Amino acid sequence: xxxxxxxxxxxxxxxxxxxxxxxxxxxxxxxxxxxxxxxxxxxxxxxxxxxxxxxxxxxxxxxxxxxxxxxxxxxxxxxxxxxxxxxxxxxxxxxxxxxxxxxxxxxxxxxxxxxxxxxxxxxxxxxxxxxxxxxxxxxxxxxxxxxxxxxxxxxxxxxxxxxxxxxxxxxxxxxx
Amino acid sequence: xxxxxxxxxxxxxxxxxxxxxxxxxxxxxxxxxxxxxxxxxxxxxxxxxxxxxxxxxxxxxxxxxxxxxxxxxxxxxxxxxxxxxxxxxxxxxxxxxxxxxxxxxxxxxxxxxxxxxxxxxxxxxxxxxxxxxxxxxxxxxxxxxxxxxxxxxxxxxxxxxxxxxxxxxxxxxxxxxxxxxxxxxxxxxxxxxxxxxxxxxxxxxxxxxxxxxxxxxxxxxxxxxxxxxxxxxxxxxxxxxxxxxxxxxxxxxxxxxxxxxxxxxxxxxxxxxxxxxxxxxxxxxxxxxxxxxxxxxxxxxxxxxxxxxxxxxxxxxxxxxxxxxxxxxxxxxxxxxxxxxxxxxxxxxxxxxxxxxxxxxxxxxxxxxxxxxxxxxxxxxxxxxxxxxxxxxxxxxxxxxxxxxxxxxxxxxxxxxxxxxxxxxxxxxxxxxxxxxxxxxxxxxxxxxxxxxxxxxxxxxxxxxxxxxxxxxxxxxxxxxxxxxxxxxxxxxxxxxxxxxxxxxxxxxxxxxxxxxxxxxxxxxxxxxxxxxxxxxxxxxxxxxxxxxxxxxxxxxxx
Numbered sequence: 001x002x003x004x005x006x007x008x009x010x011x012x013x014x015x016x017x018x019x020x021x022x023x024x025x026x027x028x029x030x031x032x033x034x035x036x037x038x039x040x041x042x043x044x045x046x047x048x049x050x051x052x053x054x055x056x057x058x059x060x061x062x063x064x065x066x067x068x069x070x071x072x073x074x075x076x077x078x079x080x081x082x083x084x085x086x087x088x089x090x091x092x093x094x095x096x097x098x099x100x101x102x103x104x105x106x107x108x109x110x111x112x113x114x115x116x117x118x119x120x121x122x123x124x125x126x127x128x129x130x131x132x133x134x135x136x137x138x139x140x141x142x143x144x145x146x147x148x149x150x151x152x153x154x155x156x157x158x159x160x161x162x163x164x165x166x167x168x169x170x171x172x173x174x175x176x
Numbered sequence: 177x178x179x180x181x182x183x184x185x186x187x188x189x190x191x192x193x194x195x196x197x198x199x200x201x202x203x204x205x206x207x208x209x210x211x212x213x214x215x216x217x218x219x220x221x222x223x224x225x226x227x228x229x230x231x232x233x234x235x236x237x238x239x240x241x242x243x244x245x246x247x248x249x250x251x252x253x254x255x256x257x258x259x260x261x262x263x264x265x266x267x268x269x270x271x272x273x274x275x276x277x278x279x280x281x282x283x284x285x286x287x288x289x290x291x292x293x294x295x296x297x298x299x300x301x302x303x304x305x306x307x308x309x310x311x312x313x314x315x316x317x318x319x320x321x322x323x324x325x326x327x328x329x330x331x332x333x334x335x336x337x338x339x340x341x342x343x344x345x346x347x348x349x350x351x352x353x354x355x356x357x358x359x360x361x362x363x364x365x366x367x368x369x370x371x372x373x374x375x376x377x378x379x380x381x382x383x384x385x386x387x388x389x390x391x392x393x394x395x396x397x398x399x400x401x402x403x404x405x406x407x408x409x410x411x412x413x414x415x416x417x418x419x420x421x422x423x424x425x426x427x428x429x430x431x432x433x434x435x436x437x438x439x440x441x442x443x444x445x446x447x448x449x450x451x452x453x454x455x456x457x458x459x460x461x462x463x464x465x466x467x468x469x470x471x472x473x474x475x476x477x478x479x480x481x482x483x484x485x486x487x488x489x490x491x492x493x494x495x496x497x498x499x500x501x502x503x504x505x506x507x508x509x510x511x512x513x514x515x516x517x518x519x520x521x522x523x524x525x526x527x528x529x530x531x532x533x534x535x536x537x538x539x540x541x542x543x544x545x546x547x548x549x550x551x552x553x554x555x556x557x558x559x560x561x562x563x564x565x566x567x568x569x570x571x572x573x574x575x576x577x578x579x580x581x582x583x584x585x586x587x588x589x590x591x592x593x594x595x596x597x598x599x600x601x602x603x604x605x606x607x608x609x610x611x612x613x614x615x616x617x618x619x620x621x622x623x624x625x626x627x628x629x630x631x632x633x634x635x636x637x638x639x640x641x642x643x644x645x646x647x648x649x650x651x652x653x654x655x656x657x658x659x660x661x662x663x664x665x666x667x668x669x670x671x672x673x674x675x676x677x678x679x680x681x682x683x684x685x686x687x688x689x690x691x692x693x694x695x696x697x698x699x700x701x702x703x704x705x706x707x708x709x710x711x712x713x714x715x716x717x718x719x720x721x722x723x724x725x726x727x728x729x730x731x732x733x734x735x
Contacts, residue, residue: 028400031603031604031605035603035604035605036604036605038604039343039604039605039606043346043350046350046353050353050368053367053368054367057360057365057367058365061634062629062634062635062636063629063633063634064634065362065626065629066363067360067362067363067365067367068367070356070622070625070626071353071356071367071368074349074352074353074356075353077349078346078349078350078353081342081345081346081349082346084342085342085343085346088342089340089342089343092340092605094340094343094605095603095604095605096602096603096605098603099399101399101400102399104398104399105395105396105398105399105599108394108395108398108571109395109592109595109596111571112391112571112575112588112592112595113589113592115575115588116575116585116588116589116592117585119579119585120585124576128572128576131568131571131572131575132568132572135564135567135568135571136564136565136568139398139564139567140562140564140565140567140568141564142562142564142565146565150565150568151568154568154569154572158572158576162576162580166226166229167229168229168580169583170576170579170580
């Protein structure tokens with residue numbers, strides 16, 4: 001690829017155009033400038049918050065750096081980069097708008113948390129079964145028959161895999 | 177090279193349980209490569225807790241198998257569905273799918289498998305010969321060199337990857353900040369713990385990785401679920417004819433070389449090398465018009481190159497202890513968990529790990545060749561499994577896995593927290609890859625920087641006066657300034673001409689979460705090919721483009 005770089009460039013440009021074209025139709029709706037602004041503002045908040053806290057830990061000097069010096073430097077960097085992003089990034093189209101189907105991840109998170117709450121008291125079998133049913137039937141739109149078969153099977157496989165295969169103690173209800 | 181240690185490595189690999197873990201690894205890799213959704217980095221992250229229970233050498237052999245196995249699997253969907261399973265298989269789509277439409281899908285898959293095998297094997301031989309030498313050189317590195325190298329690594333992964341470079345740098349810096357949570361190793365002071373006992377020892381790498389990569393991708397995929405499912409093309413005869421092999425042999429040879437070289441360079445990788453290899457074949461060809469219409473070389477070249485690159489990207493990890501991409505960061509973390517610190521001493525201190533992993537790749541690739549030629553029909557059937565069925569299974573693996581690390585429900589919540597962050601980052605166009613990588617390297621960078629400052633008596637110019645750290649930092653500075661200079665130069669040059677602005681546009685199109693891509697393939701070619709401005713310009717952007725391609729499902733994956 002050292003000879004005739006100009007030629008290479010042409011071909012690369014061609015491939016690029018082809019790929020872009022192919023992907024265009026599949027792109028989700030971009031989120032727009034508001035998303036970019038919020039992203040940058042969160043970056044600034046992390047940077048400023050980190051810098052303030054780091055100051056509290058003691059910066060020290062270059063000779064004798066305190067525990068806060070490194071986090072302070074990093075935080076300032078985050079804030080500075082985020083400010084640049086705030087200024088130049090408004091036109092970016094790399095974000096994705098939230099849609100009605102964004103509810104699905106929210107439900108997903110709720111099941112994760114419920115699992116954590118339930119497992120210590122009920123063992124993992126019931127929460128695992130419940131999580132499978134919710135994800136398959138309500139989030140995934142599978143039929144009831146599939147849902148029940150797959151949920152029971154999955155829970156059983158995990159039971160034997162963790163408790164007997166890997167010998168990892170999980171809180172469990174059923175004991176042999 | 178210590179030939180005895182090399183042979184002992186083979187003895188380690190052929191132990192039945194290691195062979196079994198190697199097979200499991202490449203099998204999982206192949207499956208997740210075929211399935212859109214989770215990428216190799218996410219898969220490795222999710223399986224990290226399970227590795228606690230098995231022997232370190234077996235664990236690493238298995239995790240490495242997932243990584244290179246995914247490169248094989250990614251081809252299948254490119255050819256049959258026009259859907260690249262991995263970002264590094266995007267260019268394979270052009271000729272692979274064209275061949276499939278002509279009823280020659282089997283030929284494309286067969287030649288890709290053979291190319292992958294040859295490329296990977298040549299690359300492993302290179303790795304076998306080169307790795308001990310590099311490790312020997314790296315033995316002389318002190319804290320300043322490590323600080324400089326690790327910083328360069330973070331910069332490379334951030335700027336090379338997919339997506340907006342500024343955002344990637346921000347994500348990387350946040351990763352560095354996250355690494356400071358917990359007790360300061362030098363003074364013992366607590367930082368960012370907010371008086372929480374659970375945070376006093378810092379945040380567990382596994383929890384962060386499983387959250388950002390694993391749960392983040394699971395949540396993201398949950399939202400993207402509603403896509404049409406197309407029936408895959410018929411595979412037919414997988415054995416390529418002698419003519420096909422003859423036609424592709426040159427492409428395979430050149431692809432191996434390109435892949436190996438680009439893969440070794442920090443941040444170089446599979447995506448970049450596949451594109452360069454494809455472009456090279458098209459340019460060399462006497463009949464370039466066949467490309468895109470079903471040229472066998474158009475499949476052979478990128479598939480060979482991406483496997484060669486995936487293999488040679490182990491070199492920086494095993495010899496210097498620096499992960500070159502997100503998947504390597506996962507392996508780095510896994511090694512640390514298993515009590516093995518990757519770096520120049522690895523070859524002497526843990527020859528079983530060093531040679532075991534390298535030699536397992538010879539065998540793993542052989543297994544993959546078998547899996548992907550005679551057994552390809554089985555993998556094609558996996559395509560019929562709906563993602564909705566796999567989602568709860570992966571979710572359960574992550575929850576139960578993270579719980580078992582410390583038998584702690586707090587870890588589940590922490591992981592879910594990082595999962596939400598990972599999901600939101602993708603929605604906002606931030607790639608979590610650099611964040612995880614920086615988190616892994618964060619404590620090394622801080623500790624070596626502070627140790628260096630002690631060595632230099634508080635004078636930061638010491639970094640620049642040592643020859644090696646000075647050169648590394650010089651590269652760092654050039655890399656930071658180059659895009660800025662190029663931007664202004666281009667703007668001046670093409671004040672009115674729109675031509676070059678296409679690039680910017682491309683950037684903008686990148687898929688939001690091409691985590692993996694970012695990591696893996698990184699090569700902001702800038703780095704990779706500094707002397708050749710052409711490639712720099714062209715390739716880099718192309719990579720960007722390619723990612724969204726993988727996109728659809730994959731742009732969100734991490735390799």
